[in-house]
Amino acid sequence: MRWTELFDDLEAQLAAQEAAELLGEVAEHTRAATGQVLLRDRLLADLGRRIHLTLRGGEVLDGALSELARDWFVVQEQLPAQGREVLVVTASVVSVRGLSGRSDQGRRSRVQRSLDLRHALRALSRDRAVVRVRDVEGGVTVGTIDRVGADHLDLSAHPDDLPRRSRDVHSVVTIPYAALACVTRS
Template sequence: MRWTDLFDDLEAQLAAQEAAQVQGEVAEHTRAALGRVSLSERFLADLGARVRLSLRGGLVVEGALSEVASDWLVLQEDGAARPRELLIVTATVLSVSGLSGRSDAGRPSRVQRSLDLRQALRALSRDRALVRAHDLDGGLALGTIDRVGADHLDLSRHPDDLPRRDRDVFSVVSIPYQALVCVARS
C-alpha cells in the first residue's frame, strides 16, 4: 500500500510540473504575440473611441479616432467651438490615453494601409481647405496647402477669413514632413 501512495504522489508531482510548464509556455506565447502588436493596430481596434494624444511640440489633443493609416491618423476634435479634423503624423505621438488594449491587424483594407501622408495631404490640398499646420517646435502656420512634394509641403499664408487668392497671399512657407506634427482643417 505504501508503494501505491508513493507512486500516486510522484504522478501528482509530475502532472503539476507538466501543468506549470504548459502554463508558462502559454504565458510566454501571449507575451510574444503582444510584442508584435503595433500602435496602428491598437488605433484600428478603437476606431470611433475618444482618445487623448500628447504630441511633439507640446500639443495635446482630444477627440474620436476616425481614420487610421500606416503613418497618420485622423482625430475628430470636439473640444473647439466647432468640431475640427486633425491629420496627425503617427511618429509624433508621445503618448495616448483612452485605448482599450485591444488590437486589430485585419481591419484596414490594403488600399487604406498603403495611403501615405503625402496622399492624405494631397486630399487637403485638392479641397483647398484652410488648415493650421503645427510643427515640432510648437510653431503654427495658417493657410492653404498649395503643393505636396516628396518630402515637404508648401503652405500659402493668407488671412483666415478669406479664401486663398493670389492677391491675398502674404507668404509661402515650406514645411518638411519630418517637422510636421499635425494639420488641422479649420
C-alpha cells in the same frame, strides 16, 4: 501502501510541473504575439472610440478616432462651438490614453492599405482649404497647401480669415513631413 502513496505523490508533482511549464509557454507565446502588435493595429480596433493624445511639440487632442491610414489618422474633436477634424501624423504621437487594449491585426481598411500622408495632404491642397499646420516643435503656421512633394509640403502663409490670394500671402513655408505633428482645417 507506502509505495502507492509515494508514486501518487511523485505523479502529482510531475503533473504540477508540466502544468507550470505549459503556463510558462503560453505566457511566452502571448508576450511574443503582443510584441508584434503595431500602434495602428491598436488604433484600428478602436475606430470610433474617444481617445486623448499628446503629440510632439506639446499639442493635446481629445476626440473620437474617425479615420486611419498607414501613417496618419483623423481625430474628430468635440469643441463647445463645433467639432473639428485633425489629421495626426502617427510618428508625432507621444502618448495615447483611452485605447481598449484590443488590436486588429487581421482587418485592414482599404484606406489604411492604400493612402499615405501625401494623399491626405493632396486632398487638402486640392480643396484649397485653409489649414493650421502644427510642427513637432510646437510651432503653428496657417495658410493653404500649394504643393505636396515626396517628403515635404509648401504652405502659403496667410491670415486664417482670408482665402489664399497672392496679395495676402506673406511667405511660403516648406515643411518636411518629418516635422509635421498635425494638420487642422481652419
